[in-house]
Amino acid sequence: MLMTPSDTALVSACQEGDIQAWERLVLRYQRLVYSIARQAGLPKESTANIFLRVFRRFVEAIHSPEQPEQVRNWLILTAQQETLRAAQLESGLAQNLQAEALTTLEEQQLVRQAWSELEQPCRQLLQLLFYSDEQFSTAQLAVLLHLAEERILPMCVQCLGQLRERLPELSSRHTLSIAT
Amino acid sequence: MMPGLSYEQLQTMIIADPILHQELTSFQRLIDLMRNEQGEDAPPPILANAVQLLSQSEEAPRPGALQRLIAAIQHDSWRMPFAKGVRAIDTGPRAILLNAGDRQIDLQIQQHGDDWQVYGQVLGPEEPGAISLRMGEFEVLATLNPLGEFVLPPVQSGRYTLKLRQGQREIIVPNLELGPNIN
Numbered sequence: 001m002l003m004t005p006s007d008t009a010l011v012s013a014c015q016e017g018d019i020q021a022w023e024r025l026v027l028r029y030q031r032l033v034y035s036i037a038r039q040a041g042l043p044k045e046s047t048a049n050i051f052l053r054v055f056r057r058f059v060e061a062i063h064s065p066e067q068p069e070q071v072r073n074w075l076i077l078t079a080q081q082e083t084l085r086a087a088q089l090e091s092g093l094a095q096n097l098q099a100e101a102l103t104t105l106e107e108q109q110l111v112r113q114a115w116s117e118l119e120q121p122c123r124q125l126l127q128l129l130f131y132s133d134e135q136f137s138t139a140q141l142a143v144l145l146h147l148a149e150e151r152i153l154p155m156c157v158q159c160l161g162q163l164r165e166r167l168p169e170l171s172s173r174h175t176l177s178i179a180t
Numbered sequence: 181m182m183p184g185l186s187y188e189q190l191q192t193m194i195i196a197d198p199i200l201h202q203e204l205t206s207f208q209r210l211i212d213l214m215r216n217e218q219g220e221d222a223p224p225p226i227l228a229n230a231v232q233l234l235s236q237s238e239e240a241p242r243p244g245a246l247q248r249l250i251a252a253i254q255h256d257s258w259r260m261p262f263a264k265g266v267r268a269i270d271t272g273p274r275a276i277l278l279n280a281g282d283r284q285i286d287l288q289i290q291q292h293g294d295d296w297q298v299y300g301q302v303l304g305p306e307e308p309g310a311i312s313l314r315m316g317e318f319e320v321l322a323t324l325n326p327l328g329e330f331v332l333p334p335v336q337s338g339r340y341t342l343k344l345r346q347g348q349r350e351i352i353v354p355n356l357e358l359g360p361n362i363n
Contacts (some may be wrong), residue, residue, distance in 0.1 A: 014234060019345070020308040022234035023323060030230065034222040048226045055230040059237045104218065109211045131216035160207040167210075 004117045007071040029075050032109040036079040050082045115164035121145045122159035228321040248350045251278040280351040295334035296358040309346035347351035
């Protein structure tokens with residue numbers, strides 16, 4: 001199983017000036033932060049500024065005595081604050097993101113992060129099946145993944161199971177852990 | 181070409197298998213989250229700027245003194261002495277080799293439409309790092325891959341400062357001219 005550093009470990013490394021740890025944190029959350037600002041309906045230039053302001057504030061926060069323990073929650077809150085601030089400056093161009101949409105974005109970030117930590121061939125199989133716009137037959141998937149065609153569907157279920165195991169937080173919110 | 185299989189067709193196939201069907205139902209929310217993802221990645225130049233924020237921060241700790249080195253140009257393919265009878269410089273991709281302490285930077289500069297793209301490799305001790313090109317307030321940045329290679333986004337012609345940061349070492353190339361004509 002791939003071991004990926006926790007947010008807490010990455011924040012600690014950032015406090016020591018570890019540029020690579022910072023890059024991992026940014027890459028982990030860039031999609032979530034950018035999407036919160038983007039879905040508020042602001043122009044792309046404003047979205048870019050919000051995005052950079054959020055991460056600039058995050059740098060300040062991780063070096064402050066009250067460093068954020070819950071990185072994801074902190075980034076979501078700050079992205080919302082910065083989006084509202086920008087919207088006020090641009091006189092109501094933006095709509096506040098609905099709570100439900102925000103929850104979905106957060107959950108999708110959780111799933112994408114968990115998916116990125118899966119080993120092959122699960123990562124590729126789930127990407128081809130669920131993250132790709134293209135549609136693949138089981139025969140095509142078998143060729144791409146060097147697997148027997150009859151293994152594709154059972155493997156799909158197995159990989160989804162592995163993904164779900166990595167998402168205890170999501171499981172507690174929804175019924176992902178329905179007994180099978 | 182093999183026929184494509186829609187997600188719905190896949191579901192139909194799974195429904196035919198009672199065990200798989202039961203399993204799939206339990207994953208429905210997970211699948212929906214993946215298939216209907218609304219997220220959008222930040223554009224690469226903006227992402228690159230965010231990646232640089234920690235190293236730019238005044239608050240970041242400095243366990244040792246930051247060592248700044250000005251790189252020396254060892255070779256510039258556009259500044260080679262002309263051979264007898266040659267009246268113009270080569271206008272192909274420009275190659276520059278820079279020296280700074282125990283590191284060398286192999287720069288390649290290539291025209292990219294109306295812009296110029298800088299890419300290359302840092303040779304020397306393996307260390308993560310980032311490289312940037314700055315002109316006034318404008319800046320682009322790229323991180324080094326494990327081989328020390330980097331590709332900066334294309335930029336307009338102009339006189340830039342190139343900065344490589346690896347750990348507590350900063351290597352600077354001031355006045356790097358990018359464009360069709362160099363002085």
